Amino acid sequence: MIPTSFEYEQAETVAQAISKLLESSGEAKLLAGGHSLLPMMKLRLSSPEKLIDISGIKELHGIVRDPDALVVGALTTHAEVASSRMVRDTLPLLADAAGKIGDLQVRNRGTVGGNLAHADMASDLPAVALALDAEITVETPHGTEVIPVDEFLLGPLITALPENSVLKNVRFKIPQKGFNSVYEKISHPASGYAVVGIAAVIACDDNNVVTQAAIGVTGAGDVAYRAKAVEEALLGKVFTEDVIRHASELAADDGVIAGDLYASENYRRQLCKVHTARALRRVAPL
Numbered sequence: 064m065i066p067t068s069f070e071y072e073q074a075e076t077v078a079q080a081i082s083k084l085l086e087s088s089g090e091a092k093l094l095a096g097g098h099s100l101l102p103m104m105k106l107r108l109s110s111p112e113k114l115i116d117i118s119g120i121k122e123l124h125g126i127v128r129d130p131d132a133l134v135v136g137a138l139t140t141h142a143e144v145a146s147s148r149m150v151r152d153t154l155p156l157l158a159d160a161a162g163k164i165g166d167l168q169v170r171n172r173g174t175v176g177g178n179l180a181h182a183d184m185a186s187d188l189p190a191v192a193l194a195l196d197a198e199i200t201v202e203t204p205h206g207t208e209v210i211p212v213d214e215f216l217l218g219p220l221i222t223a224l225p226e227n228s229v230l231k232n233v234r235f236k237i238p239q240k241g242f243n244s245v246y247e248k249i250s251h252p253a254s255g256y257a258v259v260g261i262a263a264v265i266a267c268d269d270n271n272v273v274t275q276a277a278i279g280v281t282g283a284g285d286v287a288y289r290a291k292a293v294e295e296a297l298l299g300k301v302f303t304e305d306v307i308r309h310a311s312e313l314a315a316d317d318g319v320i321a322g323d324l325y326a327s328e329n330y331r332r333q334l335c336k337v338h339t340a341r342a343l344r345r346v347a348p349l
């Protein structure tokens with residue numbers, strides 16, 4: 064439970080963080096809230112020679128509203144997101160999910176950028192980011208890149224973050240007018256991580272016909288995914304209990320579902336279906 068020794072430096076700007084990463088030729092890691100990296104180091108699953116603390120970089124903090132998105136700075140904590148009036152009013156799903164992460168201590172330290180950069184298979188924000196078609200802005204040694212979240216999350220702890228780069232912000236898109244959204248989660252009793260988490264965004268027209276459906280699933284497999292089969296089963300249909308029941312049966316179809324000591328593959332498949340149905344009932348204007 065004691066990490067190997069490491070050097071520690073602070074960066075005050077994104078440019079400084081990148082030049083420190085380049086100087087360290089792959090042996091350094093960025094430190095944000097430390098609530099994923101430090102446990103990994105204590106277990107010796109990660110042994111960087113140097114930590115570059117980016118928590119003091121002011122430009123990476125805060126939430127800004129664009130006409131069609133909320134742009135959340137990488138260092139914004141889960142607690143700040145959960146308690147933000149702007150987030151609660153604009154994207155209640157995001158506030159809901161952030162408020163369900165771990166416990167208060169984790170939410171006070173853990174950051175939105177760290178959560179997505181770490182890409183734990185049981186993290187909550189990947190499901191929300193997928194359901195809101197989020198875009199990840201990264202600063203690389205060669206300039207700024209914008210990566211759609213479905214191209215960013217590649218596998219367990221694997222992302223498309225380019226080498227020696229800093230995740231700057233996440234742009235969560237605001238869905239079409241009149242949408243409803245929820246985050247439905249079953250938490251691991253010890254860690255609080257998602258055994259299965261379902262982020263659902265639904266919009267219907269005046270006749271209760273589904274005009275927009277986006278379902279993000281986390282915790283169930285190697286990497287969070289969009290439940291495309293569910294979305295297709297909903298789009299264009301009148302949003303009834305029968306349609307919800309049929310669509311949610313497809314919730315595990317687009318993922319590579321995995322089992323572990325806590326929950327078998329079959330159990331996780333079942334959780335996907337049950338919790339997708341619950342999420343859809345919560346958003347339904349039935």
Ligand SMILES: Cc1cc2nc3c(=O)[nH]c(=O)nc-3n(C[C@H](O)[C@H](O)[C@H](O)COP(=O)(O)OP(=O)(O)OC[C@H]3O[C@@H](n4cnc5c(N)ncnc54)[C@H](O)[C@@H]3O)c2cc1C
Binds near residue numbers: 169174185254255
């Ligand atoms: C007990 C416990 C319970 C938890 N429960 C949950 C839960 O229920 N749901 C959930 O989603 N998460 C949970 N977490 C994880 C928590 O949300 C983490 O804080 C988060 O996943 C990582 O954010 P961080 O700021 O702590 O990142 P760090 O631990 O500092 O960094 C994580 C990784 O991301 C990289 N990184 C961080 N920021 C950037 C950046 N801006 N640019 C590029 N790379 C970056 C780091 O180099 C490192 O590799 C839990 C953690 C603990 C300890």
